[in-house]
Structure formats: structure tokens, C-alpha cells
Amino acid sequence: MRRLILIVAALTLLSLVAGCSSGSKSTRNAEYRQAGTLPPLEIPPDLTSPVVRNDTSLPEISSGQHASVTDAGGQRSAVLANKSNVEVKGRGDQRWLQIDAAPEDVWNRVRGFWLEHGFELEIDEPDIGIMETRWTDDPTDRPEGFLRKLLDRLYSASSRDKFRVRLERTDDNKTELYLTHYGVEQVVMEQQVRGNEDLVWQPRPSDPELAQEMLNRIMVSLGVDAQTSSRMLAEVEPERPQAELVKAGSELHVVVQDGFDRAWRRTGIALDRIGFVVEDRNRAEGVYFVRYVDRLADAGEKAEQGWLSKLFASDDERDSVKDGEKARVVVRGDDRETRVALQNAEGAAADPRRAEMVLERLAQQLR
Structure with a gap:
């Protein structure tokens, strides 16, 4: 009798549990059926996905095109809409x-201009x-379109190029771009030893x-009309200031027949141009x-000679300019004439033979 009572009690308890579970499930189903649809998740403007571009080729420039840059929010805005804000010197x-x-x-x-165009x-x-x-390989020698990046690992042009931009602040807070x-x-x-041929890089x-042309494209990216920028670049005064090694x-110094401001920039x-890095x-x-930097070090696997060893080679190894060596180039002048000299890293006069090699190359560029 006692055993029968326990069995009945157990069955009763199971029935109660099953009933509660069924009621809860029915309630949840009813709530789910009555629930509305939530609006789609909105992504804040600053977190929108950027457009991914595989084409690293420079676009053609139309006469009415005003290039622009992309800001952090993905919006494109003109940089300098008025051509009078950019002058060519x-x-x-x-x-x-x-500028x-x-x-x-x-x-x-x-x-942004360099990065936008794949540099x-x-x-x-x-x-x-x-x-x-x-x-980078010469753009005129490289395939266009989305295959360009894909072929980067397999394609090697016979010429390579790089560009260096230097910005200087003027006294009136404008910018000079070189x-x-x-x-x-x-x-x-x-x-000669093996009797076969090998490919090497040389400057x-x-x-x-x-x-x-690259300067022209930068001008367009700053908002100057393409035809206007080409005309501005072509109208620059053709004469050159005189410079000689004295x-x-x-x-030993280079005398430049030009005022300090212009001689400093030049x-x-x-x-x-002759391959030096201006650290400050x-x-x-x-x-x-x-x-002094060997710019051929990263141009290819094999190089005929380093950039500096080719430009500043000397019969005496002690006179040769070494890769990584530091120096000072001193510019002194007035409104009419300027002198350019070379000093060592400590500010003392450089070795005369070494100074002559460097200043001769500078004079060639300043003539």
C-alpha cells in the first residue's frame, strides 16, 4: 500500500512539471509570433567600408577634372578650388x-595623392x-587595370623610378613643394670569368x-585645372642662374649668382637630385x-655600383664618400649672390678633395 502511494505521488509530480513546461513554451511561441521586425542596423558614417581599389595605375587627366582626396569618412572634397592658390616657380x-x-x-x-594612386x-x-x-616600375611599361597588382610578383620592368617630395614653410606660412x-x-x-652575361641595375x-608630369598631376589633385596646370608649368622662365666652383x-665653395632665398631652395x-638625404x-x-645614401641598395638584387660610389668614386679609398656618412651643406648669401660650402658632421671644414667632389656635383645642378 505504501509503495502504491509513492508511485501515485511521483506520477502526479511529473504531470505538474510537464504542464508548466508546456505552458511556458506556448507563452514564448505566442510572444514570438506577436513580435515586430526590427529596423536594419545602421552603420555610422565614419565606419563605412572604404572602396577597395586594385588598380594602381594613374588615371587619365581630363581638362575639366578637379582631383580630390578622400577624408576619413569616405567623403571626397576638393582641396584647392582656386588655381590662384597654387603658383609654379x-x-x-x-x-x-x-601653395x-x-x-x-x-x-x-x-x-593622399601617392597612396590613392598605388604608390x-x-x-x-x-x-x-x-x-x-x-x-616602382615605369608606369608606361606596366600592364593596366586590376591585373597590375597580381602581376607585381612576376613582372619586372627594365627601368624603375621613385619620387621624393620636400615641403618647406615660407615666412608667410605658405608651402613650397619640391x-x-x-x-x-x-x-x-x-x-669575364664565366664568359656569360648578367643583368644589373645602374642609375x-x-x-x-x-x-x-608628376608635378602636373599633383597640381590637378590640389584643384588646378589640367590644361591650366600644364600651361603654368610651361611658362616658367627658361633662363638659369650662373654657378661656378671657386x-x-x-x-672651396660654389658661387651662385642669385639671392639667398632662391639659392637656398635650389x-x-x-x-x-644627386642622391643625398636631407635629414634636417x-x-x-x-x-x-x-x-649620403646608396639609393641602389633597394632597387634590385644586383647593382653595378652604389649610387654614391658611382658619383663620388675616388682612386684613393680614403677620399671616397661612404654610404651613411653625414655632413653639412652651408648656404650663405644676400639678395644678389650666394655661396655654398661643405662641412663635416661636426661643422668643421670638410676634406678639400672630398669637398671638391661633392661641390662639383652641386655646381652642375645649380648652373
Whole structure:
């Protein structure tokens, strides 16, 4: 009898539990059926996905096109809509821009220009106003379209280029923009020992036309009409200021028949062109702090000679300029004439034979 009572009690308890469970499930189902549809999740504007571009080729420039840059929110805005905000300065085959904007603002836009068109930056230092792209194959020798990045690992052009931009602040808080082109090319070198041929990289002269075309594209990205920018670049005064290497006793310097302001700018361009890195500068004191760099080191697997060893080779190894060696280039002058001299890293007079090699190359660029 007692056992029967326990069985009945257990069955009763199970029935109660089952009933509660069934009621709860029915209630949840009813609530689910009555629930409305939630609105779609909205993504804040600043978190929208950027457009991914596989095409790294430079676009064609139409006469009415005003290039722009993309800000953090994905919105595109014109940089400098008025062409009067950008002026072209220079002489001969040298060109630079004077922009009516602070260097900090110009830096961001020019940096965006390189990245937007698929260039990678090897040097990106806004504190000293210098950015430099990595070596890239000649755009005219490379395939266009989305296959370009895919073929990067397999395709190697016979020439490579890089560009260096330097920004300087003027006294009235405007910006001067200087662009320099560097180029290398592959040549066949005969191996005397093995009797076969090998491909090596060697420097090729800076291409003023290529540099001017890139400067033209930067102007368009700053809001200047393409036809206007081309005309502005072509209308620069063709004459060149005179410069010569002068020896006065133990002193050696380059005399430039131009005022300090222009000679200072042109000396910076000349240093860029002959492959020196300007690590810092003090315009008030008239000093460029430079470092000699072998720019062929990262151009290819094999190089005929380093950039500096080719430009500054000497029969005496002690006179040769070494990769990574530091020095100072001193610029002194007035409104009519300027002198450029070389000092060692400590500010003392450089070795005369070494100074002659460096200043001769500077004089060639300043003539």
C-alpha cells in the first residue's frame, strides 16, 4: 500500500512539471509570433567600408577634372578650388610649387595623392617635411587595370623610378613643394670569368619631363585645372642662374649668382637630385644636415655600383664618400649672390678633395 502511494505521488509530480513546461513554451511561441521586425542596423558614417581599389595605375587627366582626396569618412572634397592658390616657380628644367596653405594641410593631401594612386611610401616624415616613394616600375611599361597588382610578383620592368617630395614653410606660412625624380635601369654586364652575361641595375639620369608630369598631376589633385596646370608649368622662365666652383686658398665653395632665398631652395633641389638625404635643415642659419645614401641598395638584387660610389668614386679609398656618412651643406648669401660650402658632421671644414667632389656635383645642378 505504501509503495502504491509513492508511485501515485511521483506520477502526479511529473504531470505538474510537464504542464508548466508546456505552458511556458506556448507563452514564448505566442510572444514570438506577436513580435515586430526590427529596423536594419545602421552603420555610422565614419565606419563605412572604404572602396577597395586594385588598380594602381594613374588615371587619365581630363581638362575639366578637379582631383580630390578622400577624408576619413569616405567623403571626397576638393582641396584647392582656386588655381590662384597654387603658383609654379623655377627656372630651366627645375620646377616647384608655392601653395597658399600651411604645410600640415598640404602634407596630408599630397600623401593622399601617392597612396590613392598605388604608390608606397618608403620615407614618411612630416616633422622634416619629406616623403619618398618606393621604387616602382615605369608606369608606361606596366600592364593596366586590376591585373597590375597580381602581376607585381612576376613582372619586372627594365627601368624603375621613385619620387621624393620636400615641403618647406615660407615666412608667410605658405608651402613650397619640391619634387625630385630618381631612376635606375637594367643593363647587361658581361661576366669575364664565366664568359656569360648578367643583368644589373645602374642609375640613369633624372628625367625632368617625368618629374614635371608628376608635378602636373599633383597640381590637378590640389584643384588646378589640367590644361591650366600644364600651361603654368610651361611658362616658367627658361633662363638659369650662373654657378661656378671657386677655390680661394684652402677654401672651396660654389658661387651662385642669385639671392639667398632662391639659392637656398635650389640647393635643396640639387641635394635631392644627386642622391643625398636631407635629414634636417635650419634656414635661419643656412645649413642643410645631409646623409649620403646608396639609393641602389633597394632597387634590385644586383647593382653595378652604389649610387654614391658611382658619383663620388675616388682612386684613393680614403677620399671616397661612404654610404651613411653625414655632413653639412652651408648656404650663405644676400639678395644678389650666394655661396655654398661643405662641412663635416661636426661643422668643421670638410676634406678639400672630398669637398671638391661633392661641390662639383652641386655646381652642375645649380648652373
